[in-house]
Amino acid sequence: xxxxxSRLDQIFSALADPTRRAIVMRLCAGEASVGELxxxxxxxxxxxxKHIRALETSGLVQSEKSGRVxxxxxxxxALLGAEDWFQQQRAVWEARLDRFEAYVMKLKKEKERAAAKxxxxxxxxxxxx
Amino acid sequence: xxxxxSRLDQIFSALADPTRRAIVMRLCAGEASVGELxxxxxxxxxxxxKHIRALETSGLVQSEKSGRVxxxxxxxxALLGAEDWFQQQRAVWEARLDRFEAYVMKLKKEKERAAAKxxxxxxxxxxxx
DNA sequence: TAATTGGTTAGCCATGAAGATAACTATAAA
DNA sequence: TTTATAGTTATCTTCATGGCTAACCAATTA
Numbered sequence: 001x002x003x004x005x006s007r008l009d010q011i012f013s014a015l016a017d018p019t020r021r022a023i024v025m026r027l028c029a030g031e032a033s034v035g036e037l038x039x040x041x042x043x044x045x046x047x048x049x050k051h052i053r054a055l056e057t058s059g060l061v062q063s064e065k066s067g068r069v070x071x072x073x074x075x076x077x078a079l080l081g082a083e084d085w086f087q088q089q090r091a092v093w094e095a096r097l098d099r100f101e102a103y104v105m106k107l108k109k110e111k112e113r114a115a116a117k118x119x120x121x122x123x124x125x126x127x128x129x
Numbered sequence: 130x131x132x133x134x135s136r137l138d139q140i141f142s143a144l145a146d147p148t149r150r151a152i153v154m155r156l157c158a159g160e161a162s163v164g165e166l167x168x169x170x171x172x173x174x175x176x177x178x179k180h181i182r183a184l185e186t187s188g189l190v191q192s193e194k195s196g197r198v199x200x201x202x203x204x205x206x207a208l209l210g211a212e213d214w215f216q217q218q219r220a221v222w223e224a225r226l227d228r229f230e231a232y233v234m235k236l237k238k239e240k241e242r243a244a245a246k247x248x249x250x251x252x253x254x255x256x257x258x
Numbered sequence: 259t260a261a262t263t264g265g266t267t268a269g270c271c272a273t274g275a276a277g278a279t280a281a282c283t284a285t286a287a288a
Numbered sequence: 289t290t291t292a293t294a295g296t297t298a299t300c301t302t303c304a305t306g307g308c309t310a311a312c313c314a315a316t317t318a
Contacts, residue, residue: 009145016142017306018135021214028221035264045265047307054305068264068315074222079215085150086212092157093203146276164294174295176277183275197285197294 010058011082019043020051024060024074031073034063139187140211148172149180153189153203160202163192 005013014020023037038048052072055061060079063072143149152166167177181201184190189208192201 006147008150009147012141013145013305016138016145018138019306021137025218025221028218029225033264043306044308046267046309049266050306065265068313070265079218079222083212083215083219086208086215089154089157089208090212092154093208096158142275148276162294172276173278175279175297178296179276194295197283199295 007059007081008085010054011060014054014058014060015082017051017054019048020055023051023055023072024079027061027072027074031071033069033071035069037072136188136210137214139183140189143183143187143189144211146180146183148177149184152180152184152201153208156190156201156203160200162198162200164198166201 015024019041022040026032026037034045034049034052037052038045041048052061052063056063059075059081061072062075063070065071144153148170151169155161155166163174163178163181166181167174170177181190181192185192188204188210190201191204192199194200
């Protein structure tokens with residue numbers, strides 16, 4: 001019955017929030033407790049914890065509690081999933097550009113060939129502007 | 130008064146939706162009309178148009194209308210912003226790993242120096258493999 | 259043992275996002 | 289000139305999100 005979000009959905013929507021991006025950025029520099037993480041933000045703890053939870057269910061962040069303090073760290077291969085997606089898109093995109101370039105080249109060659117056969121036409125386009 | 134979302138917010142939340150990601154993927158392969166784009170989706174047109182709008186205000190997609198058909202294309206440097214963000218995070222992350230490795234190396238050296246002063250201990254350590 | 263600290267649970271509210279339908283506009287085709 | 293196509297606008301419903309407070313553990317510290 002649950003909505004079964006895909007991993008990418010969760011990662012991207014986790015990163016869509018500036019607070020959560022800031023947390024990720026902070027955690028890139030090393031692990032930290034919830035309290036430390038929450039400190040810079042003018043936000044009630046329970047609200048803040050929701051962000052942590054969102055990051056955790058997206059798989060970007062892991063945490064573990066020892067005593068009464070919960071320590072958070074970035075999941076090692078966390079950002080890879082999203083980064084891969086970009087690279088795949090870029091691959092398709094660049095393949096298309098290559099094909100487009102090839103196409104343009106072909107057009108150009110055809111034009112040149114045509115020009116060789118009808119030099120008068122190519123040298124001067126009639127009064128069109 | 131408006132909420133003034135950052136560009137990254139918009140890009141990531143645009144990409145957080147599977148429909149919109151599919152649109153982006155499709156557009157990587159070349160431009161298309163709204164109708165063509167909407168075709169594969171079982172969704173009313175007005176709903177679909179909202180997705181196009183979201184992609185457009187995020188800057189990922191551009192479109193222009195000629196006659197009665199609106200043609201959409203991926204903005205050339207669209208995905209770059211987001212990709213950059215990942216790369217910056219990775220840079221910080223990797224710097225930290227380097228520092229961590231340096232730290233481990235330092236510990237190791239200190240241990241070795243200590244071992245040199247108390248050789249009896251080191252020999253034992255060897256056997257402990 | 260009492261007080262503090264660090265998080266957690268539960269529940270409330272306002273806003274926004276994702277979908278739908280219905281009715282409309284403007285261009286193209288018959 | 290009618291009809292069909294391709295979007296657009298307006299409005300409604302539902303559900304998710306992001307924030308809050310209040311009350312509640314469970315470890316530390318005094």
